[in-house]
Amino acid sequence: MIVELSARSKEVFRQIVDAYVATGEPVGSRTIARRLEEQVSPATIRNVMADLEEAGLLYAPHTSAGRLPTEAGLRLYVDGLLEVGNLTEEERHAIESQCAVRGRSIEAVLGDASDALSALSRYAGIVTAPTNDRPFRHIEFVPLSPGRALVIVVGDNGLVENRVIDVPLGMPVSTLIEAGNYLTARLSGRSFAEARARIVEEIEQHRTQLDALTEKVIKAGLATWSGDGDGRGSGFLIVRGHAKLLDDVTNLADLERIRTLFEMLEARQSILRLVELTQSAKGVQIFIGSENQLFGMSGCSMIVAPYRAGTEGGRGASVVGAIGVIGPTRMNYARIIPLVDYTARVVSRLLGAPDTETRR
Structure with a gap:
């Protein structure tokens, strides 16, 4: 659409959008006449604005008001007329x-x-x-306070993720260590999605030697990496x-x-x-x-x-x-x-x- 606009129409349209971005108000022909470098009468600008409105680039919010850019107009401006600045x-x-x-x-x-x-x-x-689907390298549980533990997971790229989970009151540190060792052995080199089904199956079919407390910690750790416990993993x-x-x-x-x-x-x-x-x-x-x-x-x-x-x-x-x-x-x-x-x-x-x- 931009190639169908004359040089004057492009400049008028650019000035309208720039004024709108600055003020948020409808822009009239007299405002544009003052902003243009070349001498153009408000009547001529009104004719250009009418053409831009007919093309679907501008609209009038109410009778006798100035014009505002439509979404299509803003898209044209962003794609073809915008001069992107530089950061300081x-x-x-x-x-x-x-x-x-x-x-x-x-x-x-x-x-x-x-x-x-x-x-x-x-x-x-x-x-x-x-949800993190990169391979894990290491997982560890660290006691924080009664009933709370920090889960520390290290990915294959060395990045660390920390999340807090609830654990049974009075849980010994040795249980947290056992849970971390168990998950590290099964998660290491695998994504969470790849390892989770296997771990859940092992626990449910009692194919692993875990006490009840350790099992609770492991399930809590799995849940927190499944979408904060909601299972969606989204x-x-x-x-x-x-x-x-x-x-x-x-x-x-x-x-x-x-x-x-x-x-x-x-x-x-x-x-x-x-x-x-x-x-x-x-x-x-x-x-x-x-x-x-x-x-x-x-x-x-x-x-x-x-x-x-x-x-x-x-x-x-x-x-x-x-x-x-x-x-x-x-x-x-x-x-x-x-x-x-x-x-x-x-x-x-x-x-x-x-x-x-x-x-x-």
Whole structure:
């Protein structure tokens, strides 16, 4: 569609979207006349805007108002007219220092990355990841307090995951050690999915010499790696700063749409779909409004990029999740796209993947 627009139409349309992103208000012909470098009368601009509206790129929210870009118009702008900016050194440093501050726990790295994106974009930062299906190297149970233990799992790439589980009161440390040794022997070199069925079958058919307490610990450890005990194994979602989406709410209808979005996020709907959308992607993906079912009713867009994890020794890398920003459709795409891109690269590097520059 972009090739069908004249140079003047492209520039008028670009200025309309830029003004809309800055203010969130309908844009009139006089505003555009002041923004254009060449001398163009408001009447001429109104004619151009009428043509853009007929092409489905603009719409009038009410009679005698200025114009706003449609979702199709925003897609045209993002794909063909947007000039993506560059990050400042301060922004790069903020992302790197925030993500690295808590060490190598996967949940900590991803949580920090989501926090960093939310703070810098002033919208909601989102991270998705599937249930870990990489081969394990080692698993260990560490007592924390009466009735609580820490499960430490080391993957084949050296990354560490920590989760807290409930255990029977008064359980001796020797039982935790036995449970860790049992799982390590059966999980080592295998993914969780590969090993879980075998372990459950052994326990249920009493083909292994385990006392009742040790068996309880092992089952608790298995449950926490099956989707936090719900058996779904569908992965997890981290959303930080989602209340910032309320900053642009101007009426009750907008508030209801955002509330619906919050409910969907809390229910973890479309998590796997978001991850799947990035599996074959080489760089940043942009979903505007109804292009994604998750945001179709909320008036939001999502800018998301895949992040990768390397194998032991850095011999390769594969996509393991997605990271990005959720914001209003009028978000500053030129600024947020490089933020998401760079954060995904930093996370990938921390998870052992080679640092390669991504492209849209």
